[in-house]
Amino acid sequence: MDQLVAEESMETPSNQNTTEQSLRPSRKGGYRTMPFIIVNESFEKVASYGLMPNMIFYLMNGYHIETATGTSILFMWSAISNALAIVGAFLSDSFLGRFWVIALGSFSSLPP
Known part of the structure; x- marks a missing residue:
């Protein structure tokens, strides 16, 4: 009987460790990656909007396209x-x- 109680008490902490480990959040993905995505998209939009006026001038001077057509x-x-x-x-x-x-x-x- 004492041996059975000792075995149960030994198993309890190890079971608690496995449940605690399985409840921990993973280190990949989730909200941790959100700042990188936001910064990447922000830089992409800044680059695209900065390119637009230069492209209109290029289409007007290089290809002799009117402003309205270049904008379209x-x-x-x-x-x-x-x-x-x-x-x-x-x-x-x-x-x-x-x-x-x-x-x-x-x-x-x-x-x-």
Whole structure:
């Protein structure tokens, strides 16, 4: 009887440790990555909005396109690039995986 009580008392702390370890939050993902995502998106938007006026001047001087036409072209470029982010997220989550999508996106953005 004493041996049975001793075995139970020995098992209790180890069971508590495993439940405490399983309740701890993981160190990857979650809210810890949110600042990196926000900063990355902020820099991307600043770069895109900073590029717009320069692109309009380039289209006007380099391709002799009128201001209204150049603005329409840049609007479509901005709309398509924002929509393709949703398509890329769907492909990444459903089929390819995040690393393949990042590699394909990086490769497709290289200059010819």
